[in-house]
Every structure is written in structure tokens, then in C-alpha cells.
Amino acid sequence: MDWASELGAWGAVSVAEEERGAHSGDVSGHAASLPQVVVWPRDGAGVAGILAWANERGVAVTPWGAGTSVEGNPIPVAGGILLSLARMDRILEVSLEGKYGVVEAGVKYRELNRALAGTGLHFAVEVGGDATVGGMIGNNAAGPKAVKYGATKEHVLGLEVVLADGRRMRTGSKAWKQSCGYNLTQLMVGSEGTLGVIIEATVRLTAVPEFVEVLVAEFGSVEEAVGCVGRMRGLDAGALEFLDGSFMGFLGEAERDTLFCEFHREGDGEAAERICLGGGAVSVRRGTEAADRERLWGARLRAYTAAGEAHAGSKLLTTDTAVPLGTFGAMVGYLREELVNRGLVGYLLGHVGDGNLHVILPYKDRAEWEKVKEFSRAAVGRSLELGGTASGEHGVGMGKREHLEAEHGREAVEVMRMIKRGMDPKGILNPGKVLPG
Numbered sequence: 001m002d003w004a005s006e007l008g009a010w011g012a013v014s015v016a017e018e019e020r021g022a023h024s025g026d027v028s029g030h031a032a033s034l035p036q037v038v039v040w041p042r043d044g045a046g047v048a049g050i051l052a053w054a055n056e057r058g059v060a061v062t063p064w065g066a067g068t069s070v071e072g073n074p075i076p077v078a079g080g081i082l083l084s085l086a087r088m089d090r091i092l093e094v095s096l097e098g099k100y101g102v103v104e105a106g107v108k109y110r111e112l113n114r115a116l117a118g119t120g121l122h123f124a125v126e127v128g129g130d131a132t133v134g135g136m137i138g139n140n141a142a143g144p145k146a147v148k149y150g151a152t153k154e155h156v157l158g159l160e161v162v163l164a165d166g167r168r169m170r171t172g173s174k175a176w177k178q179s180c181g182y183n184l185t186q187l188m189v190g191s192e193g194t195l196g197v198i199i200e201a202t203v204r205l206t207a208v209p210e211f212v213e214v215l216v217a218e219f220g221s222v223e224e225a226v227g228c229v230g231r232m233r234g235l236d237a238g239a240l241e242f243l244d245g246s247f248m249g250f251l252g253e254a255e256r257d258t259l260f261c262e263f264h265r266e267g268d269g270e271a272a273e274r275i276c277l278g279g280g281a282v283s284v285r286r287g288t289e290a291a292d293r294e295r296l297w298g299a300r301l302r303a304y305t306a307a308g309e310a311h312a313g314s315k316l317l318t319t320d321t322a323v324p325l326g327t328f329g330a331m332v333g334y335l336r337e338e339l340v341n342r343g344l345v346g347y348l349l350g351h352v353g354d355g356n357l358h359v360i361l362p363y364k365d366r367a368e369w370e371k372v373k374e375f376s377r378a379a380v381g382r383s384l385e386l387g388g389t390a391s392g393e394h395g396v397g398m399g400k401r402e403h404l405e406a407e408h409g410r411e412a413v414e415v416m417r418m419i420k421r422g423m424d425p426k427g428i429l430n431p432g433k434v435l436p437g
């Protein structure tokens, strides 16, 4: 069968080893898998044509935004068609009055914000990866600013989706407030390409803060740091981040549990400083000028990359548990002990303002993989005991499928299966992801 010439009717196609290789893995350590073909549809009609073609033949289709996932989410484990939205990258409409933007799924969120510069509005979700809006919706990505603005799901007003058999469906509207029928928009958010392919998104645009102050506070213990975060609840915090003391030491900084905070209201940085000094901080630094803010935020920004670079030749497993706010300190304590007991190297950093904690674990071979995987299982187990979740922002992908039933219960997972069967009866959309088994 000559897939390339048949699929070429709807966009650019490549079967070149290099392109297939470039779309075979994300940034996680999950095993790469080559698709048979990479397709870049031109438009929504192209996506619809490709899905109708694939559904008729039972060929797997894995949507791809920028491939910056960290849980194997866009890896085409069943081969088939890798459907890249990268060339559907037009900003279709911006309404400053309506405070919304309409974009094709392949628009990078940074591009959208560049286009909005000077308008006073922005798409407020920020992730470290150079992600597309479609991929952020796919994973319900969050990041440091979620403590103020929420995750991607809070910013999606409506979608246009191509269903598995090629039909096109509109969900939601351009209104900021909606209460009409089942919320199919939110069903698609976080569905990781397993229920349909998003071709267009209407996203909420929110006000860019006029004032930004960064504060970095070092503590002798995580409990003190978390206690201070609890006392900052009346402040207009744009980010509340945590870096573990030994990670700070590794980054060449003082070896202390450290808070990286951003405030958006004048006076709140000063108030936070008082809270931190009263709550045991041994040092507090603040800055409002762009250069100072960048310098203060430096260690937090380079943390993930530095951990990777220090273990060149290793792969990284990154845990993503999120626990109820008051239990963040307990979770950090538990994970530190587990690292020591298991003789593992692991770097802790987290979005302490919303209870989301990552441990970055390098591993080289199968034996080390088994050990870090066991650690990750223990972390999820503890998170669930505390009333938390296996994944705060990275999604289920390949690595968290085994936890779905423990987190949601058998009945909820059965309902998820019913939804999947109803929307994708032949199971062509991103097989091997989200649902266990």
C-alpha cells in the first residue's frame, strides 16, 4: 500500500528515516517508536480526510504538537500515522474586547504571546517546553503560574475537534461563562489525543500583570518554607516554587530549601519578606527590575536542564505527584527518606503553591530503570494516601496508566473506557496511552 501518495492529498508527507526518527520520542526516557509515516495536514479538512482514511483501514494515528511531553504522551507506540499539527500554526482571531483568541492547534503558546505583546493581554499558562496550544490542551499542562491562573483547562473556552471517523465537532463558545450541556470542551482537555484531534482552540486571554516582584527565600527546613507559603494566602502570588536544599547545592547555590516567589501587587513582596523572616528564613532577596528578577529566578530556571546535563548518557524519569496543599512538607520528607533508603540520586523541585512536586531521577540501564520506577510507584502510592494524584500536570501518557484505577476506582475507569469506545470504536487514536491494559 502506498500510504504516502494517498495521504499526500491532505498535506505534506514523509517516510524519511530522519523525520520518522524525529517524531518517535518525546523528552522522557520512554522507549522511542517509529511511525510508518509523518503527515503535516494543511488544515482542518486535511485532518478530517486523514482520520477518515485511517479509521476505515484501522491505522493508528498519534497527534503531535511539539513533542515536548515528559511522559511518553505523543510517542507513536503502535506505529501508523504520526499526525503533526506543527504546520497548522495560524492565529485566526484576537478579540481584545472579548478577551479571547482563536488559534490553530499548532500555534506555540509563546508565539501567541509574542503576537499579543503590547495589548495588555496574554495567554497566561507558561510551561518550560516550547509547546503548542494543542499539546498543552492535550496534556492539560500547567507550570509555575498555575497557582494564580490555573492550568490550561481554565483557559479553554471552545474547540474544534476532528473525531476518529473524520467528522468535525465544535464544543463550547467564545463566552467566558458557559453552562450549556455536557462539557465536551473539558472532556477533550487532558485527553492526550485519545478521543479526537483538536484543530482549533478558542482560548481565554487575561490581563498581563502591571507590576512584578520576585522574592527568593532560603530556609533551614521544608516545613518552615511550606508554613510561610500557607501564610501568604492573601497575597497576589503569580508563582510559588520550591527547590530542595541538596538540589540548590548541586546548582552551586547555598544548600537550603528555597522558595522562589513572584508577586503581582505592590507591597506584597514586602509582606512576604516579613512572613518569611518571621517563619524562619535565613535569607530573603527581592527584585522588581527585569534584570534582577531574571537573576533571582536563575537557579529555578536552569534546574531541570542542569540535572539532565550532569547525567549525560542517562535518561530521566520525572515524577509528577500533586498533594493537598497542607501535606506538601510531608510528601517532601517521605520522598527524601525513600531516596536515601533506596540509594538513589533524585532532584526535588515543585510548584509548592499548588502541591505539585517533581523528583528528577537519572537512570542508565534496565536495572536502574526498575529502581527508579519502583520509587515512582512509591511516590504515587504516598500521594494517593495523602489524597493527591499521580499526575499534577504531565498527564498519564505511558508511565502513569498503571495508577489510573488506584486513583479513580474501577467504576470511573470503566466510564472512561465507555467514552473511549464511543468516540473511537476502532481504537485508532493514540493507542497505548491513558487507559490501562
Ligand SMILES: Cc1cc2nc3c(=O)[nH]c(=O)nc-3n(C[C@H](O)[C@H](O)[C@H](O)COP(=O)(O)OP(=O)(O)OC[C@H]3O[C@@H](n4cnc5c(N)ncnc54)[C@H](O)[C@@H]3O)c2cc1C
Binding pocket: 026, 027, 062, 063, 064, 065, 066, 067, 068, 069, 070, 073, 074, 085, 105, 106, 126, 127, 128, 129, 130, 131, 132, 133, 134, 135, 136, 137, 138, 139, 140, 141, 142, 143, 144, 191, 192, 193, 194, 196, 197, 198, 199, 304, 393, 394, 430
Ligand atoms: C524543559 C521543559 C519544561 C517543561 N515544563 C513544564 C511545566 O512547567 N508544566 C507542564 O505542564 N509541562 C511542562 N513540560 C512538558 C510539556 O511542555 C507539556 O506537556 C506540553 O503541554 C506539551 O506540548 P507539546 O506541544 O509539545 O505537545 P506534544 O508533546 O506533542 O503532545 C502532548 C499530548 O497531546 C496530544 N496532542 C498534541 N496535539 C494535539 C492536538 N492538536 N489534538 C489532540 N491531541 C494533541 C499528543 O498526542 C500527546 O498525547 C515541560 C517540558 C520541557 C521539555
